[in-house]
Amino acid sequence: MERVMENDFIPMIRALWNEQKNRELLYLEALKKDSMGSFRRILSQGHVSAVLFQKEIRWIYDYFKCFLEDKELADNQISSMASLQMLENLTEKEDIASCLKKLEAATLQLYKALCTYMDREYEIKRMLDEHLIRISEFYDALCKMEVSNRKNLEVGDRKKMVYVVAA
Numbered sequence: 582m583e584r585v586m587e588n589d590f591i592p593m594i595r596a597l598w599n600e601q602k603n604r605e606l607l608y609l610e611a612l613k614k615d616s617m618g619s620f621r622r623i624l625s626q627g628h629v630s631a632v633l634f635q636k637e638i639r640w641i642y643d644y645f646k647c648f649l650e651d652k653e654l655a656d657n658q659i660s661s662m663a664s665l666q667m668l669e670n671l672t673e674k675e676d677i678a679s680c681l682k683k684l685e686a687a688t689l690q691l692y693k694a695l696c697t698y699m700d701r702e703y704e705i706k707r708m709l710d711e712h713l714i715r716i717s718e719f720y721d722a723l724c725k726m727e728v729s730n731r732k733n734l735e736v737g738d739r740k741k742m743v744y745v746v747a748a
Contacts, residue, residue: 590698591642591651597691598638598654600684603664604631607684610668611677620674623722627681630719634712641705678727685720692716 608628611617617624639654664684671677692713699706
């Protein structure tokens with residue numbers, strides 16, 4: 582793990598923790614929305630995973646940080662205030678799914694970059710791989726939710742158009 586001290590591993594872990602904090606807050610905000618229906622299950626699982634992953638990332642951070650130089654991870658940070666404000670204004674499931682999908686894509690990129698540093702730390706690599714798999718599943722579910730809702734809207738619009746033409 583000598584490479585860890587030579588590079589930006591610690592700031593990357595910190596960024597990943599902040600990204601998980603963003604996930605927690607955005608999923609929680611999405612859960613506050615009315616008429617989420619079956620989408621609520623994915624949202625609650627996303628929220629719980631974000632909280633759990635934050636705890637595990639905090640453990641990794643504490644394991645590697647230099648107590649003399651590295652700061653503590655701060656609670657209540659959100660680096661993407663614009664995303665939170667945008668999500669607050671959304672009401673449609675596909676728009677919410679699209680917003681969360683972008684967040685998951687950014688989180689996946691951080692995990693993939695971080696995994697390149699984990700050559701000797703098997704337990705941590707395994708944990709990060711598990712996070713990566715689970716977030717990929719959320720990303721895929723959000724993609725399906727976004728596409729299926731748009732298709733439903735398009736089919737509904739076509740039915741309206743057929744009805745209008747027939748009338």
